[in-house]
Amino acid sequence: MTTTTLRPQPVRTASSPPPDGPGRAFRPDIEGLRALAVTAVVAYHAHLGVRGGYVGVDVFLVLSGFLITGRLLRDLPDGGLPALGRFYAHRVRRLLPASTLVLVTTLLAARFLGPPLDSDQTAAYGLHAALSVLNRRLATLQVDYLHAGTGALSPLTHYWSLGLEEQFYLGWPLVVLVVARLLRARVRGALLVLLVGLVAWSAWRSAVVTAADAGPAYFWLTTRAWELGVGALLAVALPRLERLPHRLTGPLSVAGLLVVTASCFGLSDRTVFPGTAAWLPVLGTAAVVAAGCDGRAGAEPVLAHPATQWVGRRSYSWYLWHWPLLVLVPVPADGAGALVGRAAVALASLAVAAAAYRFVEQPARAATWSTARWLAFAAGATLVSLVTATAVLVLPPDVTGPGAAATVPSLPRDPVAAATTLSGLARSSLGATSVPVNLTPALRDAADSVPPTTRNGCQAPYLALTQGDCRYGDPSARRTVVLFGDSHAEQWLPALDRLGRDEHWRVVSWTKAACAVADVPVFNETLQRDYTECDTWRAATVARIAALHPDLVIASQSEGNAPPEVSPALFAAATVGTLERLRAAGVPRVAVVGEIPTPGVDVPACLAAHLDDVSACTFERSRALPFPDRHAAVASALARAGIPVLELVPLLCGETRCPVVVGDLLVYRNESHVTVPWSLYLTPVLRPLLDGAAP
Template sequence: MADLVRRPGGTAQATSTSGLGVTVGGVPEAAAGRKFRPDIEGLRAVAVLLVVLYHAGVPGLTGGFVGVDVFFVISGFLITTHLVSELERTGRLSLAAFYGRRVRRLLPLSLLVLLVTVVVSWLLLPPVETRATFADARWTALFAMNVRLALQGVDYQANAEPSVLQHYWSLGVEEQFYALWPVVLLLVWWLGARVTRSVARGTARPRLVAAVATGVLSLLSFLCSAWLLDVAQPYAYFLLPARAWELGAGAVVAFAGPALVRRVRAVRDLPVVGLVLSGAAAVGLACVVASAVLYDDGTRFPGPTALLPVLGTALVILAGSPGATPVERHLLGRPAAQRIGRVSYGWYLWHWPALLLVPAVLDLEPSLVVGLVVAAATLALAQATLVLVEDPSRRSPRLRGRVRPLAAAAVASVLLLAVTGLASATSTTTRGDGPAAAAPVLAGDGSVATLNAGLVARAVPANLAPGLDGASEDKPSASPVDGVSCHVGFEETAPRPTPGAACAFGDVTASRTLVLVGDSHAYQWLPALDEVGRSQGYRVLSFTKSGCPVYDLDVVQSSLGRDYHECYAWRDAVVAEVGVLRPDLVVTSGIVSSDATGDEDAAVAAWDRGVRSTVEDLRSSGSAVLVLGDTPYPGDDVPRCVARHLDDASACAVEEARALNHPRRREAVERAAADLGAAYADSTSWLCSEGSCPVVLGDTLVYRDHSHLSATAARRLADAFVPYLPRT
C-alpha cells in the first residue's frame, strides 16, 4: 500500500531513496542507506497475507487485521524518506509533483476495483443490497470511506452487514495523510531552517527539528487514539487523527535510519553490532506475528494494543537500514515473499469484495474452503492487474507532469460518482412475484396456524410489508412532539431525548398509563403498544436507549468499545422517573447479549441478579410489571436473505435453537420475573413454531435487519399484549 516504482526489468525500488548525491550531515545518502529494501517488500507480503487469510477465516489468525497497521508504518517510512530527500536536495517540495505521483501509484487500480465492484453488484445482486454499495462507492470516490464507517460504527441502528467496499477505509486514512503530511513537513522544515541560522549546519538542523516535531505529533495522535478508545472505539479505529501515529512511527524511523547507518559504519567491525541488528529484526517480526495470533475481534484496538505490531514493524525497518539481516535473507527477502509483496496493493484491493460477492452471487455458504479459493483467485487477479494496470499507469507519459495526474483523478472521481448515481437511480424495486397475501393473525387462536403456514411459504408475496427495499427503515415512529425520536442515543443520559418532551403514544388523553423501558429490543415493541393504548385506553410513554437494557447489568458497549457508563446514569434516571409517574403497567425487555468474559455461569448469575434488582425497583412504585422475553435473533440480515430467495421465503427461516441465543440467560430472566411476581411473556411463542422461526408471515416481513422486528410486524402483534394488561 505504500509507494513503489519499478526499475527496468521489474525490480522494485522505493522512491523514498531514489535520490543520488544528497548529503546528510556530510555523508552521501546513497551510501547512508540502501536504495532498494527487500525487507520492506517482504513486510508487505506479511501484511497482506495476514489481512487476506484473516478475512478468509484461516484458524489461528484471529488478529490478522494488524496487517493494515504494518502497511501504515511502511507508508509513513517511505513517504517521509522521499519527502525529506527532496527537501534536502532542493530546499523545497513540489506538492503538485508529489500528489501526481500518488495519483499514478494509487488511483488507477483503486478506481478500477471500485468500478468493477459497483458494476458486478449492480448486475448480479438485488437492489436491496446494492443501494448501500452505491452510497459506499460515493464516499470511497471522495476518499472518505473511513469517515462513513466511523459514523456508522457509532450508530446502533446501522445495518450490521459488512460493506463490499469496507476495506477502502485504510486507503482513506492513507490518502488523507498524504494530503496533509507534505504540507506539515514543509512548514516544520521551514521552521527548522529559520531557527538554525548557521549555513554550515543548515542541512542537518531542519531534519532534527522535523524529527522532533514528527515525534511530538505522533505522540499526540497516540494519546488521541487512546482517548477515543474510551469514548467511541469506531472513531479510534477509522479516523486519521487516531491512526496518524502509526504512519508517524514510520516517519520517525525515516529520520532515525541515516543516523543509525552512520553509527553502525563507525563500529562495523564489532560482531555484536550485527547480532543486535539481527536480533532486533527478529524481535520486530515476532511482535507482528504474535499480535496477529494473540489478538482477536474482541481486542480493544487500536490504542496501546497497536503498539505491538507498529513498533515491531518499525524495528524491522530500522534494523534493516544498514544492510540485510538474517530475517531478510532467510524470510522477507525470499523470492516468494518478494513476489507477494509486489502485488500486495492489488491483492488487498481485490480480495475483500470477492470474498463477499462470490458466495452471494453463487449462493454459497461462506467457509474456509471458499475463502481460500477466492483468496488464491484474487492473488492471480492482482498479478494480472499489476502488469496491465499498475505498471502502465506509473509509466504512462500521458500521466506525467504536475497537472495531468490531478486532472485525471478529478475526472475519474466525477465519472465514478456519475456511474453510481445512475446505477442508484435506475435500480428496480425488489419485490416478490407471489400472490398477494392477507395480513397474518399473530395472536389468539389462529396464531399457530399462521406460524406453521409461514414455515412452508414459498414465493414472496407481491404485497410484502414492509417492502424489502425500505425494510431497514421500518422502525418505530418518531415522537409526535417536535418530530424527535423517543429512542435516545449512546451519549445521552436523560430519560427523554429533549427536556420536557412528552414521548406519549396510544391514547394520550387516557387516565391510565403504560410505560415502556429498555433498549432497542424494547423499543421495537412501541408500535404494538401504541395500538394497545389506542384500543384499550392507555397513554403509552416510551423510555428507551440504544444498547442499554434497563436490567441492573454491567454493560460493555461493543459499538463504543468500552464500559457503557452513560447507560448506568440513564437507567437510574428512568427508574426514578417511573417511581414518580407510578404507571399502571411497566413493560420492559432487553437483548440477551454476549459478554466479554465468556464465563457463562457468571453471566447467568449476573442476569438473574440484574433482572431481580430492576423488577424490585419498578414494582416498588406500585406498578404492575410485564417482562418480555427477548425476541429470536436471526443473526443474518433478513431483508437481504429474502431478496436472494424470492422464490422460497422458507429458506430464510431460522432454527429456533440457533435463534434463541444464550438460552440459560433467557431462562434466568423468566425465573427472576416469576419469583418476584411480575408477569412474563415469551415472545418466542408468538414468532416460532415447530422448532423454527419464519421470517415472512402472510403479507408481513417479520424482521427489518439481523435482530429487530419490523414496525409492521410489531404492530400486528398488538393483541398479544391485551391479556397482560391490569384488570380494572
Template sequence: MERSSSVVTTAASTRPGRHRAAPSRVERRTTRRPEPRAPIRDDRSFRVDIEGLRGIAVLAVVLFHAGLPGIGGGFVGVDVFFVISGFLITGLLWRELDSYGTIRLARFYAARARRLLPAACVVLVATAYGAILLLPPLRLRDVLLDGAASALYVGNYRFAIQGTDYLAADAPPSPFQHYWSLCVEEQFYLLWPAILIAVAWLIRRAARPRTGQHGRTSHRARRTDVRSRCLYTLAAIGLLSFLADLATTTNLPPWAFFSLPTRAWELAIGGAVALTAWRWRELAPAALRALGWAGLALIALACLVLDESTPYPGTAALLPTVGTALVIVSGCGRTMSDAGRILATPALRTTGRLSYSLYLWHWPVLLLAPAALERDLGLSERIIAVAVAVGLAALTMQFVEKPVRYAAALRASPAAGLAVGGVATAIALSTTLVLAVAGPTPVGHGAAAPSVTIAAPAPTQPAAGAAAAPAPNTLVEQLTAQVQAAVAASAGARPVPSNLSPALADAAGDKPAVFTNGCVRSWLDLGQPECGTGVTRSTTTVALVGDSHAAMWQPALELIADRRQWRLETMAKVTCPLMDLPITSPYLGRTYTECERWRADVLARLRAERPKLVVLGMSRRYGGDFGFVSYDRAWQDTLGRLVAELRAAGSAVLVLGPVPDPHSIVPTCLSAHPDNASACAPTRPVAVNDAGIANETTAVSSAGGRYADLTQLFCTAEQCPVIVGNNLVYRDDNHLTVEYARTLTSVIEALADRALAPA
C-alpha cells in the same frame, strides 16, 4: 497504501553539497527553478528489506481475513503498511525539499496517481459488477455507495459513520470496506506535502540571507533547522493523533479505527524514522541487529496475541507500529541486518511486490465467494479464494500496475500522470453511481396477501342483559388463537406479496419515532429524558422499559395508551437490559459504564414515579462478549430480583418474552428470494429457546410478575414465517416492523390487562 520502496534517507544525505555561487542577474532571469543540489544517496538506495516487510504485512491481513487459526491479530498488517508509507513518503518528500528547496507537487501527485489509482479503479469496478451479480438487491445501493465513497477516497469516514450507527452495527461488511486504509493514506498524501512546504517556507522567510563563507555556514544551519522543524511538526501531529486515538478507542471505536486523525500517529512514526535515519546509520551493527529482531518479534506478537475483541487501535497498536519502526531502523545501517536478510528472501520480496494488488483483490473475493456459492466457506475453500486473489493480483500487477507506473511518457509528464489518475477516478465513481441508480428496486411480485386484523370477540350477553367481558386469560387465549391462524396460513413456500407492508425498500427505515428522537438512548448517552406519549396529562402512567427490544413495542403500547387514557413513558437504551448484570459493550470495547448509570437513573425514577404498570422488554441475543449470556443462571436470578423490586415499589410488572431470532437480515434475504419467502424463515427450534423461556416464566412468576410467552404470535410448531398476511415481521435481523407491532396491539393490550388484574 503506498507500496514503493524508495531511497532511504541516511547520514549521507545530511552532508552539505558543493556551495554554488549566487546566480548572476542573467541566470536569475533565464532560469525557472534553481538547479537542485545533487542529493547524496546511500549506496544501497533500494530497501529490499522493506519490500519483504510489505510481504509480511499483506500476508498477515490476508490470512486473518481468510480465518486462518492462530492469526487473530493479522489485521495489524495495515498498521505495518502505515508506518512503511510514512517512512517512504516522508523520505521522498524530504529529499525533494532538501534538493530543490520546495516540493514539486504536480510531480509528486502524478507519481502517486500512476502508482495507486489505475489498479484501485480496476478492482473497484470489478467489485461493483460482482456485487450486482451476486449480492441481494436490497444491499446493492448501500454497497455501491460505499464504492463511490471509496473512489473519492473518503470511504473511511462513511464506514466510521456506519459503525457508530447502532441499527447498522451488525450489518455485513462491505466488499469495499478494505479501501478505508487506502483512503487514510491518500488523505495523508494530500496534507503532508503541504505541511512540509509551509514549514520550510516559514523558516526561510524568517532567515536573513547571507553570502560568502558565513553564507555557507548559514545555509548549513538553515538546512538542519528545516529538518528539525519538520521533525518537531511531525512529532506534534503524532502526539495529538495518538491522544485522539486513545480517547476515541474508548468512546467511538469506529472513528478511532477508520479516521486519519486517529491513525496519523502511525504514519508519523514512519516519517520520524525517515527524518532521523542518518543518525540510525551510526549505530553499532550489534545494536541494529538487536533492533531488527525486536521489531519482528513485536509484529509477530501482535499477530498472535491480539484479536477482534482487543480495543483497537489504542495502545495495542503500539506493538506493530513500534515493531515496524524498529525493523526499518535496523535496515538504515551500513550493512544489512539479520532481520533484513530474512525479509530480503525471494519469496517475501515477491509477495511484497504483489502486496498492493493482493490487498485490493483479496477482500472482495472472500466476501463475494460465499454469495456466489450461497453458503459460508470452509477453511480450505477460503484458502482457495485467497489463491484466486493471488492470481488476479498477479494479472493486475503485470497488465495494469507496471505498464502505467513505468510508462516513459507518463513519467515525463506530470500532467499526463494526473490525467490518468483523474480518468481512473472518474471511471470508478461513475460506474458505482450509475449502477446504484440503475440497480433494481426489490419489490414483491406475488399475489396480494390479505391484511391481518386481530380483534377482541364480542362480549357475551348474560340473562340479566349486562355485557360480560371474557376473563383476562381467556381473552389472551382467544386473541392468540387469531394470530396463530394467520401465522399458520402464512407458513410454507410463498412468494413475497405485492402489497407487502412495509415494502422491502422501506423496511430499514420502518422504526418507531422513539428510535430517532432521543428516547432510545445510544451507547454514549447518559440519563433518560421525558418521553411521554398517549395521554400525557393522565394520572395513570405505564412505563415501557428496557433495550431496543422494549422500544420496538412502543407503537402498540402507544395505541393502547390512547385508548385507555394512559400516559406511556418509554425508557430505553441500546444493548442495555435493566437487570443488574455486569456488562461490557463489544461495540465500545470496554465496561459499559453508560448502561450501568442509565440503569441506576431509570430504577430511581421508577421507584419515585411508581407507574401503574411496568412493561419490561429486552433482547435475548446477549452472548459472552457482553459479560453474560441470555437465559443463563445469572440472567434468571437478576430478572427475578428486578421484578420483585418493581413489585415492592407498587407497580404491576409485565415481562415480554423474546421474539424469534430470524438469523438473517430479513428484508435483504427476501430481496434475494422473492419467489420463496420460506427460504428466509427459520425453523422453530433454531429461532426459539423454549427451555430459556420456561425458566424465565418461572423466575418472573415467582417474583410476583406476569410473563408473556409470545412464541405463538410468530411461529407454528415447525416454522417462524417472516411474513404474516401482508405484514413484514422484521425490519432487520431482530427488530419488529412498526406494522407488525401494531397488528399485535390487541394481544399486547390483553396481556397488559392480565398483568394488572388481581392475582
C-alpha cells in the same frame, strides 16, 4: 490495511545513492514487511487463524509515513511547488489506476452478482471511497470493523485506509514545503519537533477515544495519524539511523519482526484497538525499518527471501482485490468446507492481484506522462468512479415480490380471539411460496422500519447515560406506562403508542441499545470493553421510573445481552431483581413481553435472494429462542415472582416452524427485530398488558 505504501523498483539518477549503501534507494526489508502485512490482513479477513492480522494496517501506515516523508525531504526543499505537483502526480500514478479498476469492478459486481439488498450500501461506500473519505463515513456510521463478519460489511470497506492516508497526505506535504522554505538549514530539526508533537497528541487521542468508543476510533485520522507520524520520524532521523552500529541493528531488526509477528497472533477481536495496543505493531515495524537503514539488519534474510519479495511487490493489488472477492464469492458458512473455501478465495485473489500488477500497476508506473496529464487522469478516474457508484445507487436490483397481492385479516379486539387468530395465521403462512407484490414494508425499506426512538435519541445509544422525556401515546392522559429495556423492548413502541392513543395512556419509552433489564455486567463487543454505560443507565432509569410513579412498567429484553459466563439462573435472578426494585419503589404493576422468535439470519436479505421461495427463510421453532435455558429460567423466576409474561413463540410460530411473512406483512426487519407494521399489527395482543393495569 492500506498498501498505498507499495514502492516500485526505483529509477536511479546520478544523485541516487548506490543500492547497497546506507541510503539504499530500494529496501528489500520494507518489501518483506509489506508481504507480511498484507498476508496478515488477508488471513485475518479469511478467518484463517491469524486473530490479530488487522495489525497489518499499522505496519503499512508506518511504512507509508517513512517512505513518503523521505520522498518529500528529498524533493521538496529544492523543488518547491513544481515538486509538490510531481509528488501528487506520483501518488496518482502509483495508486489510482489499480484502485479505480477495483472500485468500478466491485461496484458492478455488487450490482449484478451480489446480494440484491446490499448494492445501495456498496454504492454509497463507493461514492465515499472515490472521494477518499470512506474512513470518515464508517466512523460516523459507528461501523464495528473488528466484529462485523465478512458478510456484514461492504466489499469496499477496506478502502477506508486508502482514504485515511490520502487525507494525511493532503496536508503533510504542504507542512514540509513551508518548513523547508522557512528553515532550509534546519528542516529536519523543525520537522522532528512538529512530528513529536503530532505523535504525542494523536497517540493520546487514540488512547482516550478508543477507551470510550473503539469502533469509530478505528477509522478516524486523528486517532491514526500518530502511526504515520512514527514512520515520518524515522525518515527525519534517517541520517542518524544510518550510523547505527550493526551489533545493535541486527538484534533490533529481529526483535522488531518478532514483535510484529506476535501482534498478528497475540492480539484479537477482543483487544481494545487501536488505543495503546497499536504500539506493538507500530514499534515493531519501526524497529525493523530503523535497523534496516544500514543494509545489513538481522531480519533481512527472511524479509528479502524471493517468495517474500514476490508477494511484497504485489501487496497493493492483493490488498485491493482480496476483500471484494471474500465478500462476494459464496463459500460454505461453516465447517471444514468454509475454511477451505475461504482459503481458496484468498489464494485466488492473489492470482488476480498478480495479473493486476502485471497489466495495470507496472504499465502505469512505466508511463512517462507529464504531471498535468496524471492530475487530469486523477480527475477522470474519480469521475468514472463517482458516475458508476451513482448509477448503482439509483438503479438497484428489483426486489419486488413476484407473488400475488396478499392481505392479512385484522386481529379481533378480544385478546383470546386475537391470540387464536394470530396462531392460526402463523401456521397458515408457512404455506406461502412467493413474496407478495405488496409486501409491507418493501424489502428495500425494511432496514429503515424502526420506531421513532431509534432516530431521536430516546433509544439511548451506547455512550448515552440518559435520554429525554420520550412521551408517546396520549401525552395528557392520567395513566402512565413506561417501556423499559433494550431494543427488543423498543420494537414494541409502535404498538404501545397506538394503544396509548386509543386507550388514553401516556407512554414513556426509556430503552437503551444492548442494555438488558437483567442487572448483569456486559462486555460490549462494539466498544471492546465493559459496558459500564449500561449499568449506569439502568440504575439511573430505575430511579427515574420510581420518581415518575407510573401505573405500569412493561419490560422486555434480548436474552443474548449478557456474556456467556452468566448462567441461566443468574440471568433470571438479575432480571427479576431489577423488576422487584421497581415494585419496591412503588410501581404498582410490572409486566414482561417475552423474547420474540429469532430467525438468526437477515430476513429481508434472505427473501431478496429467494423471492420465489419464502419457505427458504422460515426457521425451526425448536431454534426460535437462541438461549432457551435462559428463557426457561427467566420464565420460571417471573412466575414465582407473580410477574405476568406475554409469551410470543406460541403465537408467532407453527408447530414446527416460524414464518417470516404473514399475509402482506414482513415480520422481521433484520435477524432479530420486528418491523413497525408487524408491531402495529400485534397491538391487540399487547392490549391485555394495559387492561390488567387499568384502575
